[in-house]
Structure formats: structure tokens, C-alpha cells
Amino acid sequence: MKNTLKFRFRNIGSMLALCAVFSITVMLFFGACSNNRAQQTTAIINAKVFDGENLINDTTVLIKDGYIQAVGGAVPTDAIIIDAGGATLIPGLIDAHVHTNIDGLRDALKFGVTTELAMNGSWPERKRKKVAKRNDIADVRASGMGVVPPGGHPTQYMANSSNLLLRYFYSYPFVSTPNEAEKFIAKQVATGADYIKIFIEDGTIVGHPNLPTPSNETIHAAVLSAHKHNKMALFHATTAAGSKQAIEAGADGLMHLFVDVPHTLELIEAIAKSGAFVVPTLALTSSAFGKNGAALSSDERVRSRLNAKWLDHLSGSINTYPQGNLDYIFASVIALHQAGIDILAGSDVSEPIPGLGGLAHGATLHHELQMLVAAGLEPVEALRAATSIPARRFGLTDRGRIAPGLIADLILIDGNPLVNISDTLSIRSVWHRGELLNNNKK
Numbered sequence: 001m002k003n004t005l006k007f008r009f010r011n012i013g014s015m016l017a018l019c020a021v022f023s024i025t026v027m028l029f030f031g032a033c034s035n036n037r038a039q040q041t042t043a044i045i046n047a048k049v050f051d052g053e054n055l056i057n058d059t060t061v062l063i064k065d066g067y068i069q070a071v072g073g074a075v076p077t078d079a080i081i082i083d084a085g086g087a088t089l090i091p092g093l094i095d096a097h098v099h100t101n102i103d104g105l106r107d108a109l110k111f112g113v114t115t116e117l118a119m120n121g122s123w124p125e126r127k128r129k130k131v132a133k134r135n136d137i138a139d140v141r142a143s144g145m146g147v148v149p150p151g152g153h154p155t156q157y158m159a160n161s162s163n164l165l166l167r168y169f170y171s172y173p174f175v176s177t178p179n180e181a182e183k184f185i186a187k188q189v190a191t192g193a194d195y196i197k198i199f200i201e202d203g204t205i206v207g208h209p210n211l212p213t214p215s216n217e218t219i220h221a222a223v224l225s226a227h228k229h230n231k232m233a234l235f236h237a238t239t240a241a242g243s244k245q246a247i248e249a250g251a252d253g254l255m256h257l258f259v260d261v262p263h264t265l266e267l268i269e270a271i272a273k274s275g276a277f278v279v280p281t282l283a284l285t286s287s288a289f290g291k292n293g294a295a296l297s298s299d300e301r302v303r304s305r306l307n308a309k310w311l312d313h314l315s316g317s318i319n320t321y322p323q324g325n326l327d328y329i330f331a332s333v334i335a336l337h338q339a340g341i342d343i344l345a346g347s348d349v350s351e352p353i354p355g356l357g358g359l360a361h362g363a364t365l366h367h368e369l370q371m372l373v374a375a376g377l378e379p380v381e382a383l384r385a386a387t388s389i390p391a392r393r394f395g396l397t398d399r400g401r402i403a404p405g406l407i408a409d410l411i412l413i414d415g416n417p418l419v420n421i422s423d424t425l426s427i428r429s430v431w432h433r434g435e436l437l438n439n440n441k442k
């Protein structure tokens with residue numbers, strides 16, 4: 001009995017030892033494999049390469065360990081080869097104006113939008129860490145909550161939000177005085193805001209007339225405070241008067257184009273002199289003027305990537321300012337562009353709730369590029385507005401271009417968007433942080 005037990009123990013002991021050896025072997029084997037995989041270079045060859053600024057002569061891009069290793073040059077003999085066959089490789093797109101969540105980031109990435117810049121909404125460190133670990137959703141930067149006076153825009157939408165916590169229990173941290181603005185902004189910065197958002201919206205354009213706007217003193221204090229914390233002061237303003245007020249207060253960026261009146265030389269010059277950039281949000285404006293996104297939602301390249309709820313939402317419109325004139329808007333965009341003002345592409349997509357239709361994460365940024373070209377920008381200028389220019393203006397020095405050492409956020413596109421901008425929707429592959437997106441369909 002004693003012997004049998006000893007034998008059993010010895011057997012169990014050797015089994016455990018064997019198991020340990022086996023486990024270590026397995027770990028070493030798979031470790032070596034995954035190590036190899038991590039270190040193996042991917043070479044995209046025979047591509048037309050738009051590097052974020054221009055179409056370049058090189059046709060090869062090497063990716064390794066999540067970064068762009070080289071542009072042009074020799075292909076390592078052990079590289080995984082992806083033959084683009086003349087397709088166009090562009091940097092992952094940056095949407096410079098969204099309101100987003102994890103689902104929004106997931107949809108965005110399916111359309112090659114690898115970074116979304118959130119313009120009102122809390123993205124605390126805990127949530128950011130989750131995003132940073134996932135290659136199946138777009139990356140995000142955020143303003144935290146924006147400076148809004150009691151009852152001001154955009155809090156009128158909270159009653160319709162699909163987020164029930166927001167709808168029934170959330171009390172917006174309104175700002176009434178310059179002193180409150182300073183404290184509020186310090187708090188946003190402490191909770192991780194990358195830039196500060198300030199709202200000047202009297203409700204004319206959004207179908208809620210007579211909404212309160214912050215006092216001029218509060219606006220000035222908010223800009224000063226943002227700058228004191230080394231953050232950009234970014235403004236929501238949809239009228240010429242609101243835009244003028246923002247520029248005079250020291251705005252670093254206008255997150256919409258004024259849409260109530262044709263531009264004046266005086267206003268264009270004031271914006272140019274200030275150095276602020278403008279995100280025209282033309283797709284949003286078109287929706288506010290009552291033009292729906294049905295053409296986009298019936299496009300198979302969009303249908304294959306969005307669920308029924310978002311497709312339905314996309315086919316609607318906001319229609320709060322049908323008297324608006326898109327010709328004026330296009331003329332303003334060109335005047336801004338000719339004055340040397342940086343134009344950034346942004347969709348302002350948020351939730352699929354009534355009153356905000358005609359927009360969808362990812363898809364609408366492609367619509368925005370089409371509309372920038374319809375306004376009169378060259379396709380290459382529209383592409384810069386969603387790549388190198390937002391990267392430069394937001395200090396995202398690790399993305400927005402195809403160059404050695406930058407994050408390998410890339411889209412391979414069938415066709416040539418430098419000739420036909422709507423080709424950006426013909427997405428063959430998306431890489432996010434060097435990883436090929438498995439499933440870029442719904």
C-alpha cells in the first residue's frame with residue numbers, strides 16, 4: 001500500500017514535471033511564433049502611395065511592430081507580401097469632429113477612420129486605456145465636457161439620448177460665470193481633456209430658437225484658461241456673429257462653418273489673421289438644410305458596414321434650417337481655403353437619435369470628403385483635410401502621414417481617390433496600429 005502510494009506520488013510527480021516541461025515547450029514555441037509574427041515585416045508593394053501630403057513616387061511601404069518601418073527601398077526576403085496591384089494606399093483617416101462611444105469607434109474603423117476627435121463627452125483615463133489596448137476600434141482624443149451656459153446647446157438633445165443614464169439622471173455641469181469657467185476647465189484638464197470645447201449656439205440653425213449663450217466675459221475667461229493649461233480653445237458656432245465672437249476671444253479652431261449668411265471678406269480676414277482652423281462639417285450642414293443621406297445609405301460600400309439602425313438614421317436628415325443655401329456655404333469654404341486657412345474634415349456624427357439624422361460614424365467622413373470636393377477643393381486637398389492637416393493641428397505627430405516611424409494606420413483603396421474622391425469608400429483593407437482589420441464588414 002505504501003509502495004503503491006509512493007509509486008502513485010512518483011508518477012504524479014513525474015507527470016507534473018512532464019506537464020511543466022510540455023507547458024514551457026508550448027510557451028516557448030508559441031512565444032517564439034508570436035514573437036516572430038510581431039517582428040515579421042509586412043510589405044505592401046505596387047501601391048500608389050498618398051503620404052498625407054502628396055502622391056509620392058515610392059510604391060512600397062513596410063510595416064513592422066505596429067509602425068511604418070520604411071517607405072520605398074528593398075523588401076526583406078522574409079516579409080509577408082501584400083501586392084496592392086495598383087490600388088491606392090493612404091493614411092488612416094482622422095475625423096476632426098465627432099461625439100462617440102465604443103460602438104462609434106468600431107464603426108469608424110470599418111471605414112478606415114483610425115482616429116476620432118470627440119468634441120463633447122467624457123473619456124476618462126480608464127476608458128482611454130481600454131481603447132489604447134484594442135486594435136478593432138478607432139483611437140480617440142476628447143475635449144471632456146464643453147463650456148455650456150444653463151440650458152444651452154447641446155443639452156436640448158439629452159432628453160432624446162439612447163443613453164438612459166444621460167437621459168434621466170445626468171445633470172450637465174453648466175458654466176455661468178468667468179470664475180466657474182476657470183474651475184470647470186481646470187477640472188476637464190485634470191480628467192484628461194486634450195482640448196477645450198466652448199459652445200456659442202443661439203439655436204437659430206438647430207431648430208431651438210433663443211437658446212442661451214455664454215457671456216462674452218465667460219467666453220474670454222474660458223479661452224484664457226484653456227491656453228493657461230496649454231490646451232486649444234475650440235468653438236461650436238454656426239452663425240457669422242458667433243464665429244466672429246469666438247475669433248475675437250482667441251479661438252484656435254471653429255468646429256463648424258457659419259451657415260446663416262454669405263461670408264464677408266472682413267470675417268474671412270479675421271479668421272485668417274487669427275491662425276484658427278475651420279472644420280466646415282458640410283455633410284451636417286447639408287442635413288440641417290434638409291438634404292438626406294439616402295444616396296450614401298444605399299451605397300453597397302456603406303450598407304455592408306453599418307447596421308440597420310444606423311442605415312436608417314443615415315437616410316434621414318436634420319432639416320432644421322431648410323432656408324440655408326449650400327452655394328453660399330461652398331463659396332465660404334473656398335474663400336477660407338484661398339485665404340490660407342487650414343480646413344479639417346469632420347462629420348459631427350453622434351448618436352442615432354431623432355433630430356440628428358443623415359450622419360453615421362465613419363461613412364459620413366467619406367461624405368464630407370466628397371462635399372469638400374463639391375465645394376471646389378482638389379481631391380488631394382480634401383484628403384489632406386482628413387490626414388496630415390488634423391494631425392498637425394491637433395499635435396498628433398505619430399499619425400496622419402505615411403512616413404517611417406509613424407503608427408501603421410493605413411487604408412488600401414481600390415481605385416484612385418486623388419482623381420475620384422468617392423473611391424475612398426472602395427476600401428480593400430484597413431490596418432490599425434499595424435494590424436490588418438479582420439472584419440471590416442458588419
Ligand SMILES: [Zn+2]
Pocket residue numbers: 097098099119348
Ligand atoms: Zn458636435
